Amino acid sequence: MSVSPQFVKFWNKTIKTVKQGGRLRSLVASIAVGVTLITFPLEALAQANRVGVVRSRDNAQQWDEIVKRLQAARLNYCILDLQDVRPGSELEQLGSEVSVLLLPNVETLTGLQVMALESWLTRGGAAIITGPTGSLSQPQVRSELRSLLGAYWGFPLSNPATLEPNPTLNSQTQQQLQRISSTLQGGVLIPVGEESQVVASWQANGTPAAVIINDDTTFIGWRWGVDRVAPVNVDANWLQLLLSRHGQFTATASLAPQSCEEDAVATPEPPPSVSQGRPTQETPLPSRRPRTGETTLPRRPPLPRRPPQQQQRTQPQPSRPSGRPLSSRQIQQMRQELERLVGRYESALLTATASNGETSMSFADAVTQSLNRSNTVEVSIQESKLSQARQELATFNQLLAQQQYDQARAHWLQTRNFIWNNYPTDQGVNYPETRAMWLDRGTIVRTKSERDLARIFNRLANAGINTVFFETVNASYPIYPSEVAPEQNPMTQGWDPLEAAVKLAHERGMELHAWVWIFAAANQRHNTILGLPRDYLGPVLTQNPHWAGTDRQGNPFQRNTRKAFFDPANEEVQIYLRSLINEIATRYDVDGIQLDYIRYPFQDPRVDLTYGFGLAGRREFRRATGVDPVDIRPSDRLWRQWTLFRAQQVTEFVASVSDLLEENHPDVLLSAAVFPIPPQQRMGRIQQHWEAWVDQDYLDLLVPMTYANSTQEFQQLTDPLLRGGQGQGTIFLPGIRLLSLPTVVAVDQMQHLRDSSSGGYALFAAENLSLNLQNILEDTQGRRGENRDEPIAHRQPLKTARDRYNTLQREWAVLLLNDSLQMDDSLIEDWGKQAQSLEIALSELADDPSGSNLRQAMAQLRSFREQFDRWMQGSSGVTPYQAQVWHNRLASIATLLQYGEKN
Numbered sequence: 081m082s083v084s085p086q087f088v089k090f091w092n093k094t095i096k097t098v099k100q101g102g103r104l105r106s107l108v109a110s111i112a113v114g115v116t117l118i119t120f121p122l123e124a125l126a127q128a129n130r131v132g133v134v135r136s137r138d139n140a141q142q143w144d145e146i147v148k149r150l151q152a153a154r155l156n157y158c159i160l161d162l163q164d165v166r167p168g169s170e171l172e173q174l175g176s177e178v179s180v181l182l183l184p185n186v187e188t189l190t191g192l193q194v195m196a197l198e199s200w201l202t203r204g205g206a207a208i209i210t211g212p213t214g215s216l217s218q219p220q221v222r223s224e225l226r227s228l229l230g231a232y233w234g235f236p237l238s239n240p241a242t243l244e245p246n247p248t249l250n251s252q253t254q255q256q257l258q259r260i261s262s263t264l265q266g267g268v269l270i271p272v273g274e275e276s277q278v279v280a281s282w283q284a285n286g287t288p289a290a291v292i293i294n295d296d297t298t299f300i301g302w303r304w305g306v307d308r309v310a311p312v313n314v315d316a317n318w319l320q321l322l323l324s325r326h327g328q329f330t331a332t333a334s335l336a337p338q339s340c341e342e343d344a345v346a347t348p349e350p351p352p353s354v355s356q357g358r359p360t361q362e363t364p365l366p367s368r369r370p371r372t373g374e375t376t377l378p379r380r381p382p383l384p385r386r387p388p389q390q391q392q393r394t395q396p397q398p399s400r401p402s403g404r405p406l407s408s409r410q411i412q413q414m415r416q417e418l419e420r421l422v423g424r425y426e427s428a429l430l431t432a433t434a435s436n437g438e439t440s441m442s443f444a445d446a447v448t449q450s451l452n453r454s455n456t457v458e459v460s461i462q463e464s465k466l467s468q469a470r471q472e473l474a475t476f477n478q479l480l481a482q483q484q485y486d487q488a489r490a491h492w493l494q495t496r497n498f499i500w501n502n503y504p505t506d507q508g509v510n511y512p513e514t515r516a517m518w519l520d521r522g523t524i525v526r527t528k529s530e531r532d533l534a535r536i537f538n539r540l541a542n543a544g545i546n547t548v549f550f551e552t553v554n555a556s557y558p559i560y561p562s563e564v565a566p567e568q569n570p571m572t573q574g575w576d577p578l579e580a581a582v583k584l585a586h587e588r589g590m591e592l593h594a595w596v597w598i599f600a601a602a603n604q605r606h607n608t609i610l611g612l613p614r615d616y617l618g619p620v621l622t623q624n625p626h627w628a629g630t631d632r633q634g635n636p637f638q639r640n641t642r643k644a645f646f647d648p649a650n651e652e653v654q655i656y657l658r659s660l661i662n663e664i665a666t667r668y669d670v671d672g673i674q675l676d677y678i679r680y681p682f683q684d685p686r687v688d689l690t691y692g693f694g695l696a697g698r699r700e701f702r703r704a705t706g707v708d709p710v711d712i713r714p715s716d717r718l719w720r721q722w723t724l725f726r727a728q729q730v731t732e733f734v735a736s737v738s739d740l741l742e743e744n745h746p747d748v749l750l751s752a753a754v755f756p757i758p759p760q761q762r763m764g765r766i767q768q769h770w771e772a773w774v775d776q777d778y779l780d781l782l783v784p785m786t787y788a789n790s791t792q793e794f795q796q797l798t799d800p801l802l803r804g805g806q807g808q809g810t811i812f813l814p815g816i817r818l819l820s821l822p823t824v825v826a827v828d829q830m831q832h833l834r835d836s837s838s839g840g841y842a843l844f845a846a847e848n849l850s851l852n853l854q855n856i857l858e859d860t861q862g863r864r865g866e867n868r869d870e871p872i873a874h875r876q877p878l879k880t881a882r883d884r885y886n887t888l889q890r891e892w893a894v895l896l897l898n899d900s901l902q903m904d905d906s907l908i909e910d911w912g913k914q915a916q917s918l919e920i921a922l923s924e925l926a927d928d929p930s931g932s933n934l935r936q937a938m939a940q941l942r943s944f945r946e947q948f949d950r951w952m953q954g955s956s957g958v959t960p961y962q963a964q965v966w967h968n969r970l971a972s973i974a975t976l977l978q979y980g981e982k983n
Contacts, residue, residue, distance in 0.1 A: 129327045131155055132178040132340045136162035138187045138216075139305070145312075146184050146305035152316035155329050158340035162186060165193045178205075178340055180326050182319075184305045185211035191221050191493055198228050198489075201296040206326050208319070209297060210304035212236075212267065219500075219822030224493065226789050230276040230294040233301070234268040234820050241266060241282035243290055247639065248687055249279070260317040264310045266290055266302035270820065272789055284605065287640045291322075298322045406485050414492055417792045418476060422469050423961030424791070424831045425499045429462050430962070431834065432860075434890035435510035442886070442919060446893035447912030451905055465502050472498060500824040505856045511887055512880045514813055514840030514873040515861065516547040516783070518595065519581075521554045523847045525571040530580040536846060537581070541588040543854050544861035546872045549674050549751075549783075549842065550581050552594040552664060555603035555643070556618040560668075564660045567619040570610055582669050589863065591872065593672030593751065594664045598657060598733070600677035601628070602644035604637065617644055620656070627653050629680065629694040632710055638681040639689065645681050647694025648729040649701075657733070658740055665745040671875075672749035673741065674783070678734065679755075679768040680726055685714040692726045692767070701725050727767040738778040749874060751781035753815070756797050774810045777982060781874055782810050783842050787817035791828045802837045806971050809982040811839035811874050818848035826853055827860075837971040839873045877980040878934075881973045882926040888969055889915060895957070902957030911951045918944045922973075929980065938977050945970050 133150065135143060150157055158178065181200065189197075194214075201207060212233040214225040226232040243264065245257035257280060268288040271278060275294045281287040282301070290301040300318065303309045323329045406414070441449075472495035479488035517540055527533045540548060552559050557569035560578040578594065585592035602618035617636060621628050621644060628636040629647035636644040646653045661673055681691045693710055701709050701722060709722045734752065741748050754770045755762055762768055773779050784801055788794035798814045805812045816829050826843075833841050843849070863870065871879040892915070895901050901908070921940040925933040948970065952963040 129156065129180070129329050130178045130340075131157040131180050131182050131323065131329055132160045133157050133182045133184070134160050134162055134165065134186055136186045136188070139185045142185065142303075142305050145307050148312050149305055149315045149319065152312050153320050155319070155323075157182075157329075158338050160340040162189075162193065165196050180323060180329070181205065181207045183207060183209050183213050185303050186213050187211075187216040189214050189217045189221060189225065191218070191224070191497075194221055194224050194228065195486075195489060195493070199486075201228065205296075207297045208300065208322060210300040211302060213299075219824060223790060223822055223825060226272045229297050229299055230273050231269050231271050231289070231292040231297075231299040232789070232820065234270040234288070236267040237265070237282060237284055237288075239284075240264060241284040241290075243280045244283050244287065245280050246278050247689070248684065256321060260314065260321060262310065262314045264302050264314070265308070269299055269301040270789075272793075281640070287642060291318075293322075293325075298325070405483075406480075406488070411480055413792075414488075415477065415480070418473055418492060418495060420795070420961070421496060421499055421791070421828070422473050423959065423965075424828060424835060425469055425503065426466055426959065427835050427962060427965050428504050428831045429466060430891050430894060431509055431511060431887070432504040432507035433462075434887060434894050435508055440890070441893055442916070443889040443892040443896070444912045444916035444919070446896045447908055447915075450896050451909060462502075462504075469495070469499055469502075500828075503824060503827060504860075505824075505827060506859045508862075509834075509860045510870070511834055511861075512870045512873060512883045513834070513838075514547055514781075514811065514842075515545050516549060516593075516813055516840065516842035517545045517849070518549045518842065518845040519551060520845040520847050521551040521559065521569075523845070524551060524559060524577050524581075525569070527577070529575065530584070533577060533580050534584055537584040537588055537590070539849065539854060540846070541590060542862055543849070543857035544863050545590065545843075545857075546863070546870075547591045547593065547671075547842075547874075548581070548585055549593050549595040549753075550578065550585075552578055553596040553660065555597060555606045556601050556620040557606075558660070560664075562660070562663060564656070564663045565620065566623060578664075578668055578670075586669070591671035591875065593674050593749070594668070594670045595674045595676055595753075596661065596664070597677045598675050599629075599646045599648055599653075599679065599730075600643050601646045602637070604642035621646070624652070626650075626695050627656075629692050629697065631691050632688065632693055634693070638691065640682065643681065645677075645691065647692070647697050648680065648726070648733060649692075649697035650694060651696070653696075654733050654736065658736060661737055662740060662744065665741065665748045670748060672751055672780070673737070674781075675734065675737065675750070675752040678752050679730060679766040681766070683765050685719075685764060688713075697726070697729070723763055723767060727763055727769045730767060731769055731772050734773050734778050735776065749780040750778065751783055751813075752779055753783045753785055756784040756786050756801055771804070774805065774808050777809055779810050780979075780983070781813055781839075783813045783815055785817075785844070786814040787844070788829075789821065789825075791825060791832055794829045795832055798833070798836065798838070802968075806837060806975065808975070809978040811877075811975065811979055812837075813840050813842045814838060815842045815844055817844045818850070818853070819844075823850060823853045823856065827856060835965040835968060837968045837975060839972065839975070873976065874979070877976040877983070878922075878929050879926045881937075881976040881980070882922040884969060884973055884976070885919065885922050888966060889919065891966075900957045901955050903951070903955040907951055907954040910947075914944050914947060925977075934977065934981055938974075938981075941970070941974055941977065945974070 139146060209229055214222055215233050217225065240263050243261040245254040266282060269290065269292050271289060271292050276292050277294065278289045279293055280291040282290045292299045304315050476488055476491045476495060479491055523536065557567060558565045559569050559572050560576050561568050582592045601621050604614050607614055607616045615637065627646055627650050629645045630636050664670060665673060683690045698708055698710060705718060705721065707718055712718050712722060738750055741750055752770060752773065754768060755766065757765065759771060770782065774782060786794060786797040788797055802812055814833060816826060818826060830841055871883060873880045918940045921937040925937040948967065952958060
């Protein structure tokens with residue numbers, strides 16, 4: 081066969097390119113020779129990229145099974161011991177040899193190992209994580225790992241489940257994933273951050289995430305490499321597909337595994353002048369820009385190689401920054417998070433000190449004593465620990481200024497650990513608020529009698545919980561024997577848990593609010609538990625199938641959550657649901673009704689995943705516009721009107737329930753569990769316009785489900801809501817999800833809410849209340865001693881306003897007596913006089929809640945808040961964070977007065 085000059089030129093160029101690449105690659109060159117297409121496997125010249133597989137004590141017993149899968153995938157890999165993963169270790173020398181780390185089921189990581197992994201990822205490396213990686217690490221390490229990986233292992237599934245590709249992926253990718261999907265014994269992954277993308281879900285209740293990716297990592301939600309979990313070929317195929325995001329890793333033959341460190345030493349460095357880019361290859365996961373409404377699995381840019389090491393230096397080298405640089409955004413985020421944590425720590429110490437009898441005098445009395453120079457009281461607020469926290473923050477900022485980045489990262493972690501380890505979790509907090517807990521159906525049905533249920537209420541009461549959201553109606557099944565609903569929940573038949581719960585709560589000084597699923601009518605997971613057909617529509621929709629809200633094709637079950645919804649536009653549905661609520665409020669001495677699933681199903685109009693096309697909804701919209709909504713698309717001019725129409729159906733129902741309770745059950749409060757999604761996005765996705773409910777005073781309590789895995793994220797969710805709620809007569813109770821949340825982070829999130837204008841908090845849920853958190857809550861807010869008669873914010877708002885203000889006064893007195901305010905005597909005297917006037921007004925209002933006293937207290941509070949900035953600006957001893965905390969608490973007192981005026 082003759083070879084053309086063009087081919088010779090191409091061949092020589094290819095050899096040169098491969099040699100200069102510094103790493104041999106697996107290439108297939110297709111060259112046109114005349115009219116013949118010849119394929120040249122360049123295996124003699126190239127090897128695949130390497131995967132560094134991390135071996136640890138956690139996966140040692142699985143190692144033979146892991147190796148079987150690596151060999152089945154024909155991977156070019158090396159082995160890295162977990163003990164060698166640390167800052168400054170050979171991990172940082174692998175950049176030119178290994179581009180992806182595989183951590184199979186490594187359950188225990190240290191803080192230093194997480195730092196090393198973070199350095200690896202930031203320098204351009206990638207990682208594939210499998211199973212419960214990091215789940216047995218220390219709480220602060222788990223928190224750091226979650227942010228780094230963009231996801232975490234939540235909990236194992238109780239039964240095997242089938243993998244299902246994300247429907248928003250492009251069709252080619254869905255087909256590839258579908259071909260390798262299988263039924264496995266997996267676990268639920270929980271995404272963290274906006275950049276995390278769910279690639280595959282489990283066909284289980286709520287379709288929880290099974291595979292999650294972001295730019296740096298891939299997280300697999302099963303114990304990869306374990307025979308009893310998944311077959312070898314399934315694991316191998318998934319690993320091959322997911323690795324294809326990062327290049328070519330398949331070896332030509334089964335390579336003998338070796339140490340990654342040995343390989344790193346043996347491989348020469350590339351010349352500095354050579355381009356570091358990898359040749360473009362076709363991969364099974366397309367990297368083209370997705371069309372509107374579809375998602376692809378993005379390819380990740382290659383790992384940059386380290387520069388060559390100079391053998392000797394002929395001239396003195398200038399000093400350089402130490403460690404991997406941090407971007408200005410990273411620096412800002414780290415500094416802000418640490419400053420806020422130090423601020424919350426200081427505020428928690430001050431509140432605990434003021435609550436534990438260090439001083440019981442009012443601020444006005446402390447001012448008198450201070451001005452008379454008769455201060456003989458020494459008040460301790462753990463100055464040594466607080467000073468250390470402040471010094472740690474100062475050191476962190478100094479390290480950043482010196483560009484000592486690795487040391488700054490380590491110090492950042494060290495400071496967080498110090499504060500979390502010294503949080504005042506064993507000191508009482510005398511701060512009146514609503515402390516709510518959702519008592520979920522799963523926990524309820526595991527009890528079989530009032531005696532069983534009493535144990536749970538004892539736990540909650542001892543922990544200082546004063547309000548229970550008791551799951552009363554779930555997927556159309558009431559937990560009690562109903563005359564309105566067709567069937568009681570089969571798992572509670574034979575007794576009445578609601579009747580017992582009301583009795584138990586009131587005996588313990590707690591409120592009981594009936595938590596009711598509104599428009600969610602059926603649940604496939606519940607069907608499975610009851611042994612019913614998966615697509616059973618529940619007892620109500622089965623009798624009334626025309627009440628269902630469906631997608632455009634008429635399917636009642638929502639694709640992702642596997643729930644079927646009522647059509648909110650159907651007047652018969654609204655009448656039925658109001659009758660059910662009225663039955664609960666009439667037959668039982670409940671203190672409130674909480675509306676849950678008060679919305680349409682989650683939708684994504686970009687991929688035509690929309691709901692609300694029930695017969696009644698279509699009829700009413702067609703009557704108003706002359707157009708059937710089935711025939712319109714998001715790009716049509718009527719789409720916005722269709723969205724507003726659906727949102728109005730939900731709002732009208734909330735209004736009608738508010739009217740029902742006000743007319744027939746005025747002492748029964750109304751709350752709603754809502755999503756904190758931004759308004760425009762929320763309207764498009766679930767048609768839930770709760771701002772209108774607050775503006776129209778339909779609700780007493782708003783409970784946004786502000787679930788977050790860090791206090792930083794939690795603050796980002798809660799602050800806009802609380803700012804927007806100021807000036808309203810509705811009490812906001814942000815929700816804290818306890819599932820997989822480290823105990824100290826849960827406590828820290830509660831402290832954030834006490835530092836805000838919130839009326840309290842709501843914990844989700846009773847089944848996730850750990851013994852550790854329960855003990856802390858008993859020590860800090862348990863209802864004993866002085867806390868026994870503490871008012872509940874939403875039930876006794878005027879007394880709560882007075883008591884919150886008294887707590888503020890005690891904090892001011894502590895700092896004054898400790899000589900920490902650093903303020904001129906004239907300002908202190910003026911502040912003390914105004915503080916005393918406000919104290920008198922709030923006390924008179926609490927004792928005699930008349931209209932005139934309310935107006936006087938509101939006027940006095942308004943005047944006090946207007947002058948507060950002047951006093952704070954005159955103090956050199958109050959931090960900006962603490963001044964803002966006091967502003968927020970004064971705002972919460974104003975909200976309580978407005979709420980009291982409404983009620």
